[in-house]
Amino acid sequence: MNRARLFIPMAVFAVLACFLFLGFTLRDPHELPSALIDRPFPDFDLPILGKPGARVTRADLVGQRRLVNVWATWCPTCLAEHGELSRIANETGLSIIGINYKDDPSEASRWLARHGDPYDFNIEDLSGDFGVELGVYGAPETFLLDAGGTIRYKRVGDVNEDIWRDELQPAIAALEALR
Amino acid sequence: MMLRFCAMLVAAACLLGASAIDGFDFSNPGLADRYRVLLSELRCPKCLNESLASSGAPIARDLRRAVRRLLEEGATDDEVRAYLQERYGDFVLYDPEFRMTNWPLWVVPPVLLLIAVVVVARVGVLRRRVPLTKREREQVARLLDDDR
Numbered sequence: 001m002n003r004a005r006l007f008i009p010m011a012v013f014a015v016l017a018c019f020l021f022l023g024f025t026l027r028d029p030h031e032l033p034s035a036l037i038d039r040p041f042p043d044f045d046l047p048i049l050g051k052p053g054a055r056v057t058r059a060d061l062v063g064q065r066r067l068v069n070v071w072a073t074w075c076p077t078c079l080a081e082h083g084e085l086s087r088i089a090n091e092t093g094l095s096i097i098g099i100n101y102k103d104d105p106s107e108a109s110r111w112l113a114r115h116g117d118p119y120d121f122n123i124e125d126l127s128g129d130f131g132v133e134l135g136v137y138g139a140p141e142t143f144l145l146d147a148g149g150t151i152r153y154k155r156v157g158d159v160n161e162d163i164w165r166d167e168l169q170p171a172i173a174a175l176e177a178l179r
Numbered sequence: 180m181m182l183r184f185c186a187m188l189v190a191a192a193c194l195l196g197a198s199a200i201d202g203f204d205f206s207n208p209g210l211a212d213r214y215r216v217l218l219s220e221l222r223c224p225k226c227l228n229e230s231l232a233s234s235g236a237p238i239a240r241d242l243r244r245a246v247r248r249l250l251e252e253g254a255t256d257d258e259v260r261a262y263l264q265e266r267y268g269d270f271v272l273y274d275p276e277f278r279m280t281n282w283p284l285w286v287v288p289p290v291l292l293l294i295a296v297v298v299v300a301r302v303g304v305l306r307r308r309v310p311l312t313k314r315e316r317e318q319v320a321r322l323l324d325d326d327r
Contacts, residue, residue: 035268102237109257128241136268137224 010045033143035135041068042133048123049100050109056123062149065175066095067142067168069159070131071117072103075109079156082115088164094172098122101131101139117158144168146175210250217246217259220274224267 009050040059048054061068069085071078089096098119100108112119125131134143137156143154153171155163205211218232223239231239232244240261249259260272268276277285311319 035265036231039265101271127244128237129245132241132245137267168281 004068035149036143037154040150041143041145042122042130044130044133046130047124047144049098049124050112051121056121058149061097061145061146062124063096065147065172066097066120066145067098068097070099070101070134070136070139070141071141072101073107074103075101077113077158078140081140081160082118084159084161084164086116086118086161092138095120096113099125099130100133101125101136102128144171144175205247205250211258214247217250218243219258220261220272221263222245222271222273224271230273256281 013089021076025150041061044059045055045057053089067085067088071082085096088094098121100122101103102125105126108122112122134141141156142155142159143151146152152175153168155167186302205214215232221231221242222231223231223234223236223242225236225238226234229236229239232243245260245262249262254262263271270279274280275284
């Protein structure tokens with residue numbers, strides 16, 4: 001009898017184990033690779049939160065590197081990341097634009113009054129239609145835009161110290177190096 | 180009591196499912212059919228394995244509205260799929276196209292099937308009963324006789 005054949009089950013097991021182990025180390029299946037990286041930020045024409053009658057368009061975002069942060073008062077993770085966003089706005093002077101996503105505007109204004117307002121201004125997306133344009137599927141999500149209005153990085157989930165240090169800062173440094 | 184409660188839950192769930200997909204009136208009945216087919220082919224980005232048709236997630240509702248708007252604007256089915264794929268990636272397509280990056284998805288299952296067929300066939304060959312020759316039969320008879 002061919003003794004090598006006795007090792008076939010072990011080999012099968014080893015291959016299976018490899019795949020299962022990879023399954024543990026793969027990224028979170030809830031996190032979708034962003035399809036919009038290196039694409040222009042979509043066009044829009046929407047109201048500004050807390051400024052009745054005022055509207056904002058894509059042209060108002062271009063000209064400066066910015067973070068665009070999708071948030072809502074119904075989103076607990078948004079509150080969790082709020083401190084870090086405030087720190088970034090205060091310490092680095094990076095412009096942060098908010099998109100108040102599927103929210104109640106008066107409640108959103110109260111939320112900002114209570115927790116502080118790191119945003120230059122907030123775009124009101126009541127229906128969530130602009131969120132669909134942006135490929136948003138949950139809040140919070142944060143985009144890094146270069147001065148030309150192109151999306152260079154996207155974070156799904158909270159921006160915390162680690163994300164700032166390990167992902168956002170390097171992404172910003174890469175933009176700096178390009179210039 | 181419990182039973183009635185369960186029945187109510189089921190009824191409510193049915194209503195939810197129905198409203199998820201039938202909530203829209205189309206200007207043209209042909210669109211409604213295409214809408215239904217498209218929704219069953221598109222995957223809700225938030226829910227891992229639910230189509231846009233069956234999901235009750237708010238994002239699925241928004242995407243259904245987007246699909247409806249595109250259809251009303253005269254988009255083809257491919258254009259609707261492309262619109263969502265551009266924004267949410269291949270994840271939203273239950274039937275993604277063949278590409279360099281996803282070839283294992285398409286190639287591995289047929290290869291595994293082929294391996295399985297080969298293994299089964301070989302095992303079958305090994306185990307097939309070979310009829311005894313006349314000499315062997317005599318030998319067996321002799322051995323059995325000895326036992327008696």
